[in-house]
Each structure stands twice: as C-alpha cells, then as structure tokens.
Amino acid sequence: MSFDTPSKKPKIIWLNVLVFIITSTVALIGVPLYGYFYGYDWGHLIATVLCIGYCGMSITAGYHRLWSHKAYQANALVRVIYAIGGAFAVQNSALHWASDHRVHHGHVDDNDKDPYSAKKGFWYSHIGWMLREYQAHRYQDYSNVKDLQRDPVVMWQHKHYLVLTLAANFGIPLLIGVIHGDIWGMLLTAGFLRLVISHHVTFFINSLAHIWGSQPYNVKNTARDNGFIALFTFGEGYHNFHHHFQNDYRNGIKWWQFDPTKWLIRLLSVIGFANNLKRSDDTKIELAKAETLMQKASQQLANINLPDKDTLLESLKAEYDSYTQQLMDFYDVKRQWVNAHKKQLLESPEAQEIVHKYQELCEHIQEQREKWQAFHQQLKLKYQAV
Template sequence: MNKPRILWLNVLFFLSTFLLAAIAVPYRAITHGFDASEIMFALLCFIFCGMSITAGYHRLWSHKTYQAHWSLRFIFALGGAFALQNSILHWSSDHRIHHKHVDNNDKDPYSAKMGFWYSHLGWMLREYHPTTYDDYNNVRDLQKDPIVIWQHKYYLLLTLLLNIGIPLFFGFWHGDIINSILLVGFLRLVLSHHTTFFINSLAHIWGKQTYSDKNSARDNGFLAFLTFGEGYHNFHHIFENDYRNGIRWWQFDPTKWLIKSCEYLGLTSKLRISPEDRLEKAKLAMTLKRSQQKLATYPNPEKMLERLQSEYDLLIVKINEYYAVHKQLLSERKKELVNDVENSELIKTCLELKKCVAEQQRSWKLLTAKFV
C-alpha cells in the first residue's frame, strides 16, 4: 500500500522550530546570555499555554468535566491559540475519537499501538485521515459555544498575532528582541508542543496500569510534573469525566488545583468527580488480576488462588456495604435529617463499616504484597 502523502508544511514547521530551539537558543545563551526576566516571562508563557490546553481544551471542552465562566473560556481560547495545537473544535474532536477508539490503529488518530514516533508526532506529518479532518459531528455540543466558534473561525489570525505579537512586544519592552523571539517564541512553543505530545506517546508506554489494562494508558508521576498533572493517564482513560487526574492530595496536578481554585472565585462550577467506591474497586480488580497471573506460575496454586478470591470477594462486599451507608448519610445530611452527629445511629454504623473496610484492606495488602 502507498503511504499517505507527506504534509510538508507540518514537517517544515516542526523541524524548523525544533532546530531553532535546540541549536539557536543554546548558542545565544552561550554567546549573549538570557537574564532572569526573559527566562521568567518565557516560563509564564509556557505555563499559560500548557494550562490552557489541560484545563481548557482537555478537561473543559473535550470531556466537559466542569463548567466555566465565559471570561475563563476566553482566556483558555487565547492560550490554546498561543500553544499552536489547532482550534478547540478540532483538538476536542480528535481527542474524543482517541478515547472512543483508543489503541485502534484504524480509528485512533494517534494510536500508541503504532509506536512512539507515530503517537508523538508522526500522525501529524502525513495525511492519515483526510476524510475525517473536517468532520465535527462528535463535537456538536461545542458548536453551541460562541467562544469555541469564534476561536475556530479566527484561529490562524489568533496564532499569528499571539505567537509573533507577544514575543515582539516583550522584546521591545525589555530591550532584546532576538532573545525574546528565541525564548518566548521558539523555545516556549517547542516545549509546549512536546510536553503535550508526551501524553499521546510516553503516557501510553511508560508507567503503571493502576486501574485497568484494557488500554495502553499508564499512570506516571514524572510525566504529571511535565504536563501540569496529565500524567495520571491510566486513571483518566477509565474515569474521563473526572475533572481531576491526580486524585490524591499529594499527586501533582496543578490543572486540578486551578479548576478548584476558580470554583471559589465563581469562575468554574459543577466539577465532576468519580465515586470513590468505583475507584477503589477498579484498583482492587487490577491487584487481583496481577496476583492471579503471578500465582498461576507457582506449582499447585489452587488453594492460594481460592483464598485470594475469597479475600477479594469479602473486601468488595464490605466496600459496598460501607459506601451504601455513606451515600445514605450524605443524602440525609443534605436533607438536614441528621442533626445530632454524635449520637446518630447512621453515623455509628458508617464508622463501624469504615473500620471493617480498613481491617479487610490491611489483610488484603498483606496477602497480595508478594504478588504486586
């Protein structure tokens, strides 16, 4: 079969920007130097671009994990154009296809099963899906957002104004146009591109499959640091409607922190989170599966497998009992039916069940420690 035609404009763009960032920036640093203000402004622009993609393009528009005030949507729309990763409409359409057909080489636009190079950059260098390039049927909801349509219509103009205008403006103001073009223009753009592209490539081949092995997505804390929290990708592919990627307080997810902080300011609302019991049961199912696979390599594993399954079933029962009571308690608290917190029988039952779950979890961890 003939390979799809090469998109020479994309090839030249990615190659030239990368070479300027990789060669011209270090050369300029050695021969001329960059001061703290230039480095700080480039970093701020990089953060602005990155957070506009993660909080805006990804979690707001692609997955509708929360709602945002028009002013915040407008800022994200500008940041996305500055990041030069196509319009909101196009990016979100591709991303929804990716989630629907993840790892399907014929349908996933950046399938990780095609290899690192393809999923990282190669999918944009050839015309692999020409018939679906302008098909936005899967983002009809976004076409009702006037900011999305405005950005899509004027995307090329916005990218030129922002990617040329901001470096030039800062260069004129600070007194060194060449430094600004190299740092704020090219280096910031290349870093923004490739750290985002890591989610399509590295996050599907490097890390742990914490919640599921039904697709190639992985959880990776180091990638989360590079990508404003997007590195917990195995979680995201299973619980894509959750506004968080790093669900624990200690997990690095500045995008989550931004969205939550904006809620206090009235700029975001209706933040969606996945039920805690579903998260726990997904992790347990993966631990059970890995333990069973490991045990299958042992001689005469039948009794151990039976015990493992029994402990797992018991833990699931206890989790279901606890969360059923916990949900009932939350519901009654909302209705203000539980006034006496100290003496409420429902509270006591909930605490007892929570203690039972914790005890069973300790037993489960001791049993599976050698297998995971």
C-alpha cells in the same frame, strides 16, 4: 486495460512538517547562538517559563479537561483565555483537538481508529500521526463535538484560529520583548523555544504516558500513571486514572500528587469562575484498584507452577469478594448519610444510626483494605520465589 495501483502511504502534511522543522531548528541552533553572542538574563527565563505554563495549562485545563471531557464548567472570560492560550500553543483549534481526543478515548489503542495509538510505537504516537494524512476522512468531521459547536468561544477561536495563532505567537513575545528591552531575544526564547518545549510536553502525554509507568486502575489499555511525567505535563502524567475516570476534573487524586491543572480548576471554582467540578466516587476508585489488583494477581498465579495454585486462587477470590462487598456496603451507607445530611435529618434517630454504621464501615473498610493488600503481598513474595 487498467491495473490496480499499489497502496500508497498517506500524503505528507507539509505545513506541519515545516512548522516542526523550522521551530526545532531555531530552538536548537538560533537560541544558543544568540545566547553566545548577546546573552540572556533572568527575564528571558521567567518569561519563557510563564509562557510555557500559559500554553500548557490552556491545553490541559481548557482543551482537555474543560472542552474534551466536560469535567467542569467555566465562564466566558476563562474560556477566552484558554482559547487564546490554545492558539499560542499551536495545537489546532479547540474544536479539532477535542474531536481527535474524544476519538482517542473511544477507540484507545485501536490502530485503525485511534488517531495516536500508542501500539503503533513511540514515534507515531508522539509526533508521526501529525505528519501524514492518516485519517484524512476525519479532518472535517466534527459530529462528535456538537456540544462544543454551541459554545461561541470555541467557534470564535475555530473560525479565526490562524489569525489568533499568528497574533499570539508573534505578538506576545514581541510585547514582552518591548517591555524587557530585547525583542529578538524574547522572540527566540519566549517564542520559538517555548513553542518547541510546549509541543513536546503535550506530545509526551500521547506517547510516554502510554508506555512508561504503572496501571493501578485499569489494564485494558496502554495508559500509565507516572508521577515523573506529571511534573512536566501539568499533572497529566496520571494517565491510567484518567483513562478509567475521564470525566474527573482531577488526574492526580491524592492531595500530594503534582497536578497544577487540578489546583487551577479548584482555584477558579473558589473565586466563582468555574463550577460543576466532577469527581469520581472514592468507592468506585477503590473498586477499580481492587479489580485491577485481582486481575494482575490471577494472571500471575495462572502463569506459574505451584502445587497449591488452585487453593491460592480460591483464597484470592474469597478475599476479593469480601473486600468488594465491604466497599459496596460502604458506598450504600455513604449515600444514605449524604441524603440524610442534605435533608438536615442528622439529629433524628434514623440518621444517627446511619452515621454510626458509616463510621463502623469506615473502620472495617480500612481493615479489609490492609488485609487484602497484605494477602496480595504474600502471594507476590510466594510466586517470586518460584
């Protein structure tokens, strides 16, 4: 006779559990105790910050934007630096990390398929998903990263990941400690403390960046834009934009938005170490913002009782259609202008006409954008007063 056994929780991944427990314990207890008895100086702080930056940028610029999304291309030297930095960050190999991340984007918020679905709660998306074998069937499935398997740097790091991780996490702090004259102090600060901070900074992108912030580009998933989170995640806090335009090498698209990863990639391209930087078209970005604003306004109007609600909805739709049509016209003329520029035909009468129309549409777009935003603001004030 046989009985059906009740479903069990996925097995605990004890290696991950022990790594998190040991590193956190040393960071929370060992680091303060050593500081109390022996003290730290500016050298410890600077080394720790620089090591956090190296780990963080290796993940954001390397694992994330280069390998997961192919947002740009980098030469072998840069890729090796990223690969070592990724091992230093102890976040699995680039091959495994990118595979997980591509599944996340393909099935975002799907509790069964998204490896770190935010809909399962903060704890799960932040760290819980790494403590049990929730998707054990995928652990050796790299069918979605076949392109990365052709990258010799990625495969070198994947094959030697454990050795590289141990060498980087003990070797780099040890070397800095020898130079500085305090080996134990550097092992604690640039080693353990740095690793704990680096871990949770990255984990915040999976958790907080799907919970806290605005959604200017897309309301179809939980991803949020948050400039405050961007300050601690090397620019990854503009997550709503990223989930809608995931192949853009930027996350913060405005010049003033804090995105050091974007600035690093741009610098690498200037000195010839990177190329093929991908950017989303400005018009498509504006269309995404307009569509999202339309969806939000329509939903808000539909949920309140106003005597002229139908009229307002019609007006809203008319303004939206007018604005998006202007954007599409602008996009078409811009494409013609770029083509004329490429063909060096800007002196011809046809090109001059395109340039004139382009400039004219630029002015119309700005006027229409302001009109659209003003109309939406009036609606917002009206339904807030209800």
